[in-house]
Amino acid sequence: MVQQVNQAEPRDLEWICEGFSPKDDPCDVTATYHCGICGEWFCVIHVEDEVWHPCALEPGDEGGEG
Numbered sequence: 001m002v003q004q005v006n007q008a009e010p011r012d013l014e015w016i017c018e019g020f021s022p023k024d025d026p027c028d029v030t031a032t033y034h035c036g037i038c039g040e041w042f043c044v045i046h047v048e049d050e051v052w053h054p055c056a057l058e059p060g061d062e063g064g065e066g
Helices: none
Strands: 005-007 033-035
């Protein structure tokens, strides 16, 4: 679970999820979470997805199957 992710406060501007799939496909969903580690904005679906958001990895985890 990402610990340094904060839910955004209501605002006039809308951010789009800045996550990218391994094939460089962007996500076009409205972002509601800002990562305090990488500074990127993510939608609720990708904020904890380690493929789309590398900061979502647990400390010491390098990702992949193991």
